[in-house]
Amino acid sequence: MRHLICTVAELTDGGEARRFELDLAGERVPAFAQRWQGQVYAYVNRCAHIPIELDWNPGKLLDDSGQYLICATHGALYAPDSGECLAGPCAGQRLRALAVCEDGGNVYLEIESNE
Template identity: 40%
Template sequence: MPSSLRLRVASLGDLAPETSRKFTLTCGAVTLEGFLINYRGTHYAYANECQHLPMTMDWVENRFFDAAGAYLVCGTHGATYEPHTGLCVAGPCVGEVLRALPVLVEDGAIWVGCPE
């Protein structure tokens, strides 16, 4: 991942399990909002774009997980995604997948890169 196309989002250990952190990443001429999650000890990152409609998912700022910490839920119409795959498993866009962003853990930090 070229250093100019990645962003240091957190230090390792910053995010408790089943929590998230939003960020803004510039990829060439495009700026995208994304979110990093810690799901059962592993970090994943996705563009903050619901696959139902072109809307952000967190209707409460930085809130993506359901109450049980089992799924990511869009606040608008309830699309429900698997945290580790981004696959929508319930709601209006079943079978669609969140746009994943590459995550790299290096030197005690968590970096997120631009999509391929």
């Protein structure tokens, strides 16, 4: 099953992420889609350290270098392409990755039928 997140044009490379919500096991959770180095990646918007949203401004998730997703609370740095925490209090842990695809000018969340 697919869920429309936004249009392709709304995700600029290294720009703001698109925030959205999804149902996971009956719970409504925040998530985001970020284009980085040409690809779109999506994650549940919950830090691996403390389960709160990462953004330091809504949709602003990349650090100043543009190379890492950063948690605004304690500065954990995540690889945008894998969600692995590379530095910070949760180093070695990961953001929960979500499957996305681009098709016909739109970006879709791909939802497994058991979620």
